[in-house]
Amino acid sequence: MINLYITLKVETYAPELAPYAYGVVMFGIVFYFFRVFESWYASYFNRPLFRHYFVYKKVSASKETILKNQFDFYNKLSEKHKKQFNHRVAQFISEKKFIGRDNLIITERIEVLIAAIACMLSFGRRNYTYTLIDVILIYPSKFYSTTNNNYHKGEFNPRQRALVLSWEDFEEGFQISNDNLNVGIHEFMHAMQLETKGGDDLDSARFVKQFQNIMKTVANPEVRRQLDETKFFRAYAFRNQYEFMAVLAEYFFESPEDFKDAFPKLYDYTKKLLNFNFAGY
Numbered sequence: 243m244i245n246l247y248i249t250l251k252v253e254t255y256a257p258e259l260a261p262y263a264y265g266v267v268m269f270g271i272v273f274y275f276f277r278v279f280e281s282w283y284a285s286y287f288n289r290p291l292f293r294h295y296f297v298y299k300k301v302s303a304s305k306e307t308i309l310k311n312q313f314d315f316y317n318k319l320s321e322k323h324k325k326q327f328n329h330r331v332a333q334f335i336s337e338k339k340f341i342g343r344d345n346l347i348i349t350e351r352i353e354v355l356i357a358a359i360a361c362m363l364s365f366g367r368r369n370y371t372y373t374l375i376d377v378i379l380i381y382p383s384k385f386y387s388t389t390n391n392n393y394h395k396g397e398f399n400p401r402q403r404a405l406v407l408s409w410e411d412f413e414e415g416f417q418i419s420n421d422n423l424n425v426g427i428h429e430f431m432h433a434m435q436l437e438t439k440g441g442d443d444l445d446s447a448r449f450v451k452q453f454q455n456i457m458k459t460v461a462n463p464e465v466r467r468q469l470d471e472t473k474f475f476r477a478y479a480f481r482n483q484y485e486f487m488a489v490l491a492e493y494f495f496e497s498p499e500d501f502k503d504a505f506p507k508l509y510d511y512t513k514k515l516l517n518f519n520f521a522g523y
């Protein structure tokens with residue numbers, strides 16, 4: 243009855259709309275099959291069919307100079323990837339609110355370097371802007387946190403949708419690039435991992451799959467013994483699964499060669515989890 247009524251209505255009042263209606267339906271069908279294919283591709287090859295749509299944003303010249311002169315990773319990228327990275331940094335800065343605490347003035351350098359670390363970690367992803375973060379709070383140095391009544395270098399606070407950083411420690415983390423300590427990477431990894439809870443996008447699915455591979459590998463008695471004996475990863479990693487992933491990411495970026503030699507399987511799963519095929523990683 244209802245169908246008939248609609249058909250009559252279309253014919254009576256708007257026959258000229260029929261071709262458009264077919265168009266919309268066809269588009270819906272094509273789109274549906276594309277999504278099915280895309281999902282199949284991502285789970286079969288462990289990477290998305292594509293990871294970037296359009297490049298139309300660009301940071302200012304002065305910000306680009308900061309990227310070029312102070313962020314090594316940027317210089318290692320191909321021209322195409324440089325443009326994507328530049329776009330992503332610009333987008334990240336425009337989406338997030340940067341707030342200085344204890345009289346810290348937010349400079350272009352602070353914005354660019356924090357955005358660059360965030361976008362480096364998420365560079366293999368399509369969804370790269372950390373949907374659980376709205377605000378980046380920056381203290382000049384270690385700050386007192388009421389979560390455990392202690393001084394922190396960094397903290398991700400999902401309830402306040404805030405990533406909190408000590409600028410002094412953030413800078414040290416990325417300037418000393420081979421000590422496997424990088425508080426920026428560490429905290430952004432916490433945010434990325436929490437995003438997979440309830441996330442139904444391809445990046446979250448890939449994260450969950452590779453995370454399970456990592457957990458299975460770590461549970462293997464032989465690998466466990468090797469982890470205990472070599473003490474390759476710092477003890478903090480073994481507090482819980484979140485800390486393990488955050489520390490793994492720090493090692494991945496700061497000493498990829500050593501990581502690969504010591505634990506090739508874990509390295510491979512981390513690389514797939516991040517879909518990271520850039521700059522020699």
Ligand SMILES: [Zn+2]
Pocket residue numbers: 428432484485488
């Ligand atoms: Zn942590």
